[in-house]
Amino acid sequence: MLRILRTLALVVTAAGAAGAQPALTTIQDILYRADGTRFSGTMFIRWSSFQTQDAANIATANLTLQIVNGVLSVKLAPTTTGTPGAQYSVTYNSQGRTQFTETWAVPPSSLTLRLRDVRISQGSVVGPSPIITPIQIGDVTGLSNALSVRPQQGVGFAIGRTAIINQAGQIEGAAGNLGDCIRVDGTSGACGGGSGILPGYADSEVPSGSMNGSNSVFTFSHVPSPASSLVLFRNGLLLKQGSDYVLNNATVTFLSGAIPQSGELLLANYRYADSTNPLSSLSAPQVICSNVGSTTSQTVSTQIGSCTIPAGLIGTGDRVEIRYRLGHAGTATGFTGEIRWGSTTVLTRTAAASETALAARVDMGVYAGAQSWESQSWGGSLSLTAGTGTATENSSANLTISFRASMAGTTSDSVTLRNFTVTRYPAQSNP
Numbered sequence: 001m002l003r004i005l006r007t008l009a010l011v012v013t014a015a016g017a018a019g020a021q022p023a024l025t026t027i028q029d030i031l032y033r034a035d036g037t038r039f040s041g042t043m044f045i046r047w048s049s050f051q052t053q054d055a056a057n058i059a060t061a062n063l064t065l066q067i068v069n070g071v072l073s074v075k076l077a078p079t080t081t082g083t084p085g086a087q088y089s090v091t092y093n094s095q096g097r098t099q100f101t102e103t104w105a106v107p108p109s110s111l112t113l114r115l116r117d118v119r120i121s122q123g124s125v126v127g128p129s130p131i132i133t134p135i136q137i138g139d140v141t142g143l144s145n146a147l148s149v150r151p152q153q154g155v156g157f158a159i160g161r162t163a164i165i166n167q168a169g170q171i172e173g174a175a176g177n178l179g180d181c182i183r184v185d186g187t188s189g190a191c192g193g194g195s196g197i198l199p200g201y202a203d204s205e206v207p208s209g210s211m212n213g214s215n216s217v218f219t220f221s222h223v224p225s226p227a228s229s230l231v232l233f234r235n236g237l238l239l240k241q242g243s244d245y246v247l248n249n250a251t252v253t254f255l256s257g258a259i260p261q262s263g264e265l266l267l268a269n270y271r272y273a274d275s276t277n278p279l280s281s282l283s284a285p286q287v288i289c290s291n292v293g294s295t296t297s298q299t300v301s302t303q304i305g306s307c308t309i310p311a312g313l314i315g316t317g318d319r320v321e322i323r324y325r326l327g328h329a330g331t332a333t334g335f336t337g338e339i340r341w342g343s344t345t346v347l348t349r350t351a352a353a354s355e356t357a358l359a360a361r362v363d364m365g366v367y368a369g370a371q372s373w374e375s376q377s378w379g380g381s382l383s384l385t386a387g388t389g390t391a392t393e394n395s396s397a398n399l400t401i402s403f404r405a406s407m408a409g410t411t412s413d414s415v416t417l418r419n420f421t422v423t424r425y426p427a428q429s430n431p
Helices: 002-018 143-148
Strands: 025-030 041-047 061-067 071-076 088-094 097-104 163-165 171-173 200-205 217-219 231-234 245-248 251-254 266-272 286-291 302-309 319-329 335-341 344-351 357-367 370-379 385-391 399-407 414-425
Touching: 041 071, 061 071, 286 302, 302 414, 319 335, 319 399, 335 357, 335 370, 344 357, 344 370, 344 385, 399 414
Parallel strands: none
Antiparallel strands: 025 071, 041 061, 041 088, 088 097, 163 171, 200 266, 217 251, 231 266, 245 251, 286 414, 302 399, 319 357, 319 414, 335 344, 335 399, 357 370, 370 385
8 A cells, every 4th residue: 555655656746747837037127108107008928939948838829917007027938048039029008009019038037037137139039059060061962063163272372462273273363563464374564565565654744835825835744656646635625636736746836726725724645655665665566367277188279278457457557477387298299389468469389299398478568559578488398489579459458368279280198287477567656
């Protein structure tokens, strides 16, 4: 009998523990209105389901309290040690109207708390730190591959520098002076090509001279070079050289009717030769085309490469240099190489079957309405041969340079255009 009673006592104790009420925190305070009178009304307390620290499950619900003469007294389950995000939303209502709403985060406490101890700012979340489980790179589909192809920081990485990609595919900072320009290959150098061809620039320069309505002569700090680079404004209006003024070295003389008046403003932009760099006003050569060509075994003249000079690119005083090299495969028959400037044949040379190569150079000098040319050609056994002539192609329109070849007879031999280059040397005034 004694054993039975002890067993029943254990069962009752266990049942009581399983259904024990969670520990509660008491909140008491006196509520006032802004005018000092005590608040009377209704308080609505709402919450979503959460679990307390002692594993009690609190269901979603709400609580309505009547506040009489400002007296607030309520017991609530703690939220700060419960499920992350657990909190209470509290609304104050008086005379049928909502006065304001606030959020409470209630900590566990054996002492009675006041409102200031549980109020938190809107949007705050108070609770235990969330459990964070690390995610491995392999757990994310495609992440490992995306990271492997992503450029990484190289040993030359630097803050405040232009980013370049090195040969290993890593990101580095470009090396060089802060005023340098960056090339496509990632190297740096002086702007303008790094060849010393760096003109000086005058921007918004005010010419010296009396602005009195009668003085027509003004002087620049430098000689505009070329003269056509001068852009002169009078009160913001662009003036035309030859119609409004005449330029002679660094001096500009205004024509009658265009003389600046008192209070007006002259501004000039132009390029000029840098006295510290004698190459500063020189124009750089320009490679128009440079490439390899195709192969032919035809017995008729066949185009195996070409270069088209765009309309308006070359003008009077320019010179165009054309260079190419043919390779002959086989020894069965001879071959002929040819260069045409538009419709004008400027070079033709025939080689024997034993010849392995043919090289040629043609210079075209452009003058008003025509072009004069001189040519040279040679081979492994071919002697150097020169020629001259004149062409009358329209250089203001697109002009195609055609590289051609043919075989002396039907054969398995072939001729290949190994390489060709077309370079323009712009007209240049003596600086």
